[in-house]
Amino acid sequence: MSYDIVILGLSLSSSWGNGHATTWRSLLKGVAAHGKRVLFLERDVPWYADHRDLPEPDFCDLEFYQDLDELDGRWGETIANAPAVIVGSYVPEGVEALDLVLARAHGPVLFYDIDTPVTLATLSRGEEAYIHPRQIPNLSAYLSFSGGPALERLTEKYGARCAVAFHCCADESHYRPVDAERRWDLGYLGTYSPDRQPTLDRLLLEPARRLPHRRFVVAGPQYPADIDWPANVDxxxxxxxxxxxxxYAAQRYTLNVTRADMIAAGWSPSVRLFEAGACGTPVISDDWPGLTELLPDGDAILVAHSAEDVVNALEVPDDVQRDRLAQEARRRILENHTGHARAGQLLDLLADLARSVPRDAVAGAEPARAN
Structure with a gap:
């Protein structure tokens, strides 16, 4: 069977403990709506196999492989003949997998980094968990979760030939306003992360302690058992x-908390930010460079620097302002940050690459493999 795009990604089948799955799902639904056929290849690992919430997507073909030998043996020819191949960040044995793709593919090879700030921080330490610096100049394009200075760094320091801001996106067909009983004044959805926890403490747990008459909620796995949750936090x-x-519909406001590397890089909106906004729930967020260029403070989002900022927002019963924030954020996200919009951006880029010099003519011979 022929495909327009072949993708190697961390996970499409399971959203457990990762933000990649919903991003891929939204993007690939958009690609399918544009009439393109996609094959998604996912490493079969037990922690996702035990938590699959989309084992059979209807917008692309999903196949699993056990190791790199099986990937090459079963799918090497498909990769070679694909008009375009995309490899994502955090793919297991990612450096080796990307080497395999660069060696096999005749069409453009793109890297979609859903973790650009983490990648750049890792590379700066001389580590390469899922991409090696020597591979970056061989890519037809580097799709970066982050915009801003990260693109210059990828180009100037690592030799990326085409570094493109490619933010996450929300599936507008799924993330939309729904009727639900309002249960919480403020909530947060996210897997535990040590570098996010101090902000969660400051912007949700501390306000919960100060406002015992308000209700709060934190949803997500892997939180340590020793966290002292206030009684009014579900x-x-x-x-x-x-x-x-x-x-999201059950919250008056939802909280966006950003990882330290992404704050440092700036211009790195999380998929949760777009999803919550698409659902029509107003967002309170920590601050980072580039945020208010996407969603202006006071018009489409509330930026909080302290527990006091959150307390003030929750204690002001201004439903007109709350609704205005929600409507403006949703308008901006539906215009610019949906799966359909991002898919159009990707397909335009692939069309440009198809008209350019073939990748192997520019990148040279088969990439040298790591020892």
Whole structure:
């Protein structure tokens, strides 16, 4: 069977403990709506196999492989003949997998980095968990989760030939306003991360302690057992994407918390930010460079620097302002940050690459493999 795009990504089948799955799903639904056929190749690992919430997508073909030998043996020819191949960040044995793709593919090879700030921080330490610096100049394009200075760094320091800001996106067919009982004044959806926890403490747990008459919720896995949750904070261990819109609809506000590397890089909006906004739930966010260029503070989002900022927002019963924030954020996201919009951006780029010099003519011979 022939495909327009072949993708190697961390996970499409399971959203457990990662933000990649919903991003891929939204993008690939958009690609399918444009009439393109996609094959998604996913490493079969037990932690996702035990938590698959989309084992059989209807917008692309999903296949699993056990190791690189099986990937090459079963799918090497498909990769070679594909008009375009995309490899994502955090793919297991990612450096070796990308070497395999660069060696086999005749069409453009792109890298979609859903973790650009983490990648750049890792590379600066001389580490290469899923991409090696020597591979970057051989890519037809580097799709970066982050915009801003990260693109210059990829180009100037690492030799990327085409570094493109390619933010995450929301599936507008799924993430939309729904009717739900309002249960919480403020909520947060996200897997535990040590570098996010101090911000969660400051912008949600501390306001919860100061406002015992308000209700709060934190949903997501892997939180340590020793966290002292205030009595008015509900905990949900895992929330599948099918329940996200109702979860957002049940909140007066939802909180966006950003990882330290992404704050440092700036211009790195999380997929949760777009999903919550698409659901029509107003967002309170920590601050980072580039945020207010996407969603202006006070018009489409509330930026909080302290617990006091959150307390003030929750204690002001201004439903007119809350609704205005929600409507403006949703308008901006539906115009610029949906799966359909991002798919159009990708397909335009692929069309440009198809008209340019073939990748192997520019990149040279088969890339040298790491020892």
């Amino acid at each position: 905990r949900i261990e895992h929330l599948p994407p099918s329940e996200h819109p109702a979860f």
